[in-house]
Amino acid sequence: MIKKAKIDNIIPILKKDCKRALKMYVKGFPKPYYCSLLLRDVNWFNTWASSGSTYRKRSDHTRNVNCDIRVGSYKYDQTTEGCLYDNDDDVESYTHVKVPIDDKDYEGLRIAIWRLSEAKFREALTDYSNKEAARLSTVNPHAKLASFTKLKSIKSIKYANPEKMDEEKWVKFCKQASKWLSDLTKVSGNYVEFDGTQETKIFVNSENRVIVQHKQVFSIAASIRRLTSKGSQIEQELVINAASQKDLPTLAAFKKMALEKYKRLNSLTKAKKIHSFSGPVLLYPMPAGLLFHEAIGHRLEGSRLLSSGEGKTFAGQIGKQVISAPVNIYDDPTLKTYKGEKLIGSYDFDDEGTKATKAELVKEGKLVGFLNSRAEIPSKNNVLNGHARNRNFQRAISRMGVTVVEGLYTSTMNELKQRLVEEIIAQGKPFGMIVYETSNGETDTTAYDFQAFSGEISYATLIFPNGKEVPIRGVDFVGTPLQALNNIIAVGDDMMLDNHYCGAESGFIHVSTICPAILLSDLELQAKEEELVTQYILPRPKG
Numbered sequence: 001m002i003k004k005a006k007i008d009n010i011i012p013i014l015k016k017d018c019k020r021a022l023k024m025y026v027k028g029f030p031k032p033y034y035c036s037l038l039l040r041d042v043n044w045f046n047t048w049a050s051s052g053s054t055y056r057k058r059s060d061h062t063r064n065v066n067c068d069i070r071v072g073s074y075k076y077d078q079t080t081e082g083c084l085y086d087n088d089d090d091v092e093s094y095t096h097v098k099v100p101i102d103d104k105d106y107e108g109l110r111i112a113i114w115r116l117s118e119a120k121f122r123e124a125l126t127d128y129s130n131k132e133a134a135r136l137s138t139v140n141p142h143a144k145l146a147s148f149t150k151l152k153s154i155k156s157i158k159y160a161n162p163e164k165m166d167e168e169k170w171v172k173f174c175k176q177a178s179k180w181l182s183d184l185t186k187v188s189g190n191y192v193e194f195d196g197t198q199e200t201k202i203f204v205n206s207e208n209r210v211i212v213q214h215k216q217v218f219s220i221a222a223s224i225r226r227l228t229s230k231g232s233q234i235e236q237e238l239v240i241n242a243a244s245q246k247d248l249p250t251l252a253a254f255k256k257m258a259l260e261k262y263k264r265l266n267s268l269t270k271a272k273k274i275h276s277f278s279g280p281v282l283l284y285p286m287p288a289g290l291l292f293h294e295a296i297g298h299r300l301e302g303s304r305l306l307s308s309g310e311g312k313t314f315a316g317q318i319g320k321q322v323i324s325a326p327v328n329i330y331d332d333p334t335l336k337t338y339k340g341e342k343l344i345g346s347y348d349f350d351d352e353g354t355k356a357t358k359a360e361l362v363k364e365g366k367l368v369g370f371l372n373s374r375a376e377i378p379s380k381n382n383v384l385n386g387h388a389r390n391r392n393f394q395r396a397i398s399r400m401g402v403t404v405v406e407g408l409y410t411s412t413m414n415e416l417k418q419r420l421v422e423e424i425i426a427q428g429k430p431f432g433m434i435v436y437e438t439s440n441g442e443t444d445t446t447a448y449d450f451q452a453f454s455g456e457i458s459y460a461t462l463i464f465p466n467g468k469e470v471p472i473r474g475v476d477f478v479g480t481p482l483q484a485l486n487n488i489i490a491v492g493d494d495m496m497l498d499n500h501y502c503g504a505e506s507g508f509i510h511v512s513t514i515c516p517a518i519l520l521s522d523l524e525l526q527a528k529e530e531e532l533v534t535q536y537i538l539p540r541p542k543g
Contacts, residue, residue: 001162001214002041002200006103011157011212013106014039014113014204021069021117022206029125030071034148036205037113038066038351039099040392043162047171048193052179055191057171064097064392065113066351068205069120070148071128077147078128079395082306082375084505086395093119097393142306145376149384153208156349160214162198163245170194177254181224184262188536189225194218196245201351209353217344217510218245222258226269231532234268234473236261236458237439241499241510243342264459264471272462273474274525280423280432281477281523282416282463285496287438287455289515292329292405294443294453295481296322298504300361301387302370302377303397304445311451313481314367318380323365325488325518326408331371331387332358333401338514343402344499345512349386351396356386364408371398391507400502405515407491416519417463419490423521424465431462433525434469435477443481454478457525475525484523492517 002010014037021035045059070077079086088094096116100108134140174192181190196218203211222238238261242248249257283291296314304310314322333347333356349355352374360368369381373388373396388396411419417434424432436459443453455477461469495516502511 001043001160001198002202004159007157007159007200007202007212009103009106010039010109010202011204011210013110014202015210017110017113017117018204018206021121024118024121026125030128032069032071032121032124033073033077034068034070034206035117036068036203036353039202040064040066041101041200041202043198045165045167045170045196046194047167047174048191049171049174049178050189050191051182052175054171054175057167059167061101063099063101065099065116066097066390066393067093067113067116067120068395069117069124071121071124072147074148074150075146078124078131079147079375080127080131081308082303082310083373083395083397084303084307084309087393087505089393091119091123093123094393142378145306145378147375149374149376151207151209151354151374154355155210157210157212158214159212163216165196165245170196173251176251177222177258180255181222181258184224186226187224187262188227190223192220192222194220203349203351203353205353211349211353213348215344215347215510216243218242218248220248220254222254224258224262224265226265227533227535228269231534232530233533234265236265236268241344241501243344243499247341267471268459268473271471271473274472275474275527277433277475277525278522279427279429280420280519280521282420282432282434282519283517284434284436285492285494285515285517286498287435287457288518289405289496289498289513290438290441290455291453291477291484291518292515293400293403293502293513294441294455295479295484296329296362297400297403298443298445299481300370301398301400302372302379303375305370305377305379306375309446311445313445313451315378317367318369320367321365322367322482322485323362323488324486325491326364327362327488327491328364328406328408329362329403330358330360331401331403333386334358335402335404338497338512341497343497343512344510345400345402347401350388351390352388354384354386354388356401359385359387371400373398389506389509391509394506397504397506399504399506399509400511402512403514405513406495407493407516409491410493410516411490412493413517416490416492416517417467419519420463421465421467423489423519424463431464433460433472434463435460452478452480453484474528474530476528477523477525479524484520487520487522488518489521490519
């Protein structure tokens with residue numbers, strides 16, 4: 001994080017070079033009407049160990065600048081397709097994104113910004129010319145929508161002191177934790193990793209908006225693996241992302257959490273392997289949050305409504321029922337904590353300098369809004385809500401921040417399980433399924449591919465009509481968004497927080513999801529991709 005005196009030195013430089021960029025002009029081409037500079041200063045430390053030995057200990061300090069130069073006018077500029085395809089790392093400007101970290105001499109910073117803004121201007125003119133040429137043969141259905149929204153000047157400067165990262169403490173933690181994991185019976189592989197990132201963002205633009213924000217994210221990730229007698233690699237992962245080191249577990253607490261993963265690992269080595277399933281499924285809160293994130297969250301990113309290549313699942317659906325159950329969904333980046341835990345997806349201003357506000361998305365199952373950037377979208381509810389985000393060189397598009405799912409009529413977990421059993425019997429199914437944990441998810445929102453989503457299951461059980469549960473492995477859940485959302489028949493009363501990461505066109509960003517468990521009348525599961533491997537030739541060395 002950048003200290004107060006250095007922030008106060010950098011802001012005038014960015015303001016001066018931002019205004020200077022507007023003076024660029026090439027005869028016969030439009031002039032720049034807008035410029036913004038977003039400087040990110042990142043201090044990073046990472047270490048990971050396996051079987052009690054350190055494999056990596058690395059720290060770094062970097063800075064990069066995201067420069068947005070727009071030519072033409074707020075009504076019509078060079079941007080197209082919701083800016084989804086403006087993230088080419090082959091363009092010249094990409095080579096100028098990194099800037100010096102030197103705070104004793106800022107001449108290098110000014111030269112770096114000069115080169116970056118020059119390249120960005122040339123690319124903007126090229127894009128504008130291409131957009132004009134495209135009008136000769138293709139119709140732009142969004143021609144009447146403003147390319148960008150003008151904002152008033154604002155000044156929001158916050159100073160912060162970073163938490164001290166005791167690097168040797170975390171090196172020792174990873175070594176001790178991985179040694180303990182390695183000594184567990186029949187564990188064939190393991191690792192424990194610590195990652196800490198401390199970031200300051202300084203944003204200035206030609207509208208005289210000056211914004212300084214800070215973020216810290218600390219993570220512990222661990223993995224344990226077993227090789228079954230039939231050659232299957234079974235794995236359990238433990239991942240904790242937090243906005244403060246205080247929210248990370250102690251070594252004793254880590255061992256307790258990892259021991260639960262170890263018990264599940266052992267149960268999975270003996271678990272029944274199934275290849276497919278379709279029927280009633282109960283998703284615990286974190287798997288449920290993943291489903292909402294993938295099935296509806298990405299499809300409510302307003303930038304996608306402007307792209308001809310997108311499926312636009314919910315275009316024109318404002319006011320219509322999109323979820324069968326009475327559920328509310330909103331995204332509010334201004335939420336800082338939940339049940340005393342800090343949210344890594346929170347922020348005050350987005351990466352286009354717009355103040356973050358609560359975005360109402362679904363009310364009682366009906367669609368009411370989208371996540372917006374500063375581009376006007378084809379929607380009845382087109383209020384700016386500050387959800388344009390990016391990672392570094394990418395152009396910001398609308399993304400999730402802190403997504404909250406609430407049920408209007410809820411049930412306890414015991415009631416959900418009882419309802420699940422009743423649904424199994426009513427459908428005449430031999431069993432249903434309970435998904436306790438998932439690890440990753442993905443979705444495809446493009447028009448040229450299937451409108452589907454998936455979630456990688458890390459622990460699940462079959463549940464029979466008599467209530468008996470049996471661990472299973474070998475499947476992940478899949479589905480199409482509209483069908484899955486309309487198969488929700490009950491919602492839990494206990495909401496849980498998941499601090500995690502989300503990847504999309506504008507890069508990997510921090511997000512938080514707060515969600516209860518949900519019961520679906522039907523969800524499809526498909527076989528995991530798996531490669532069987534042979535047993536080790538030599539036994540594990542001792543001592």
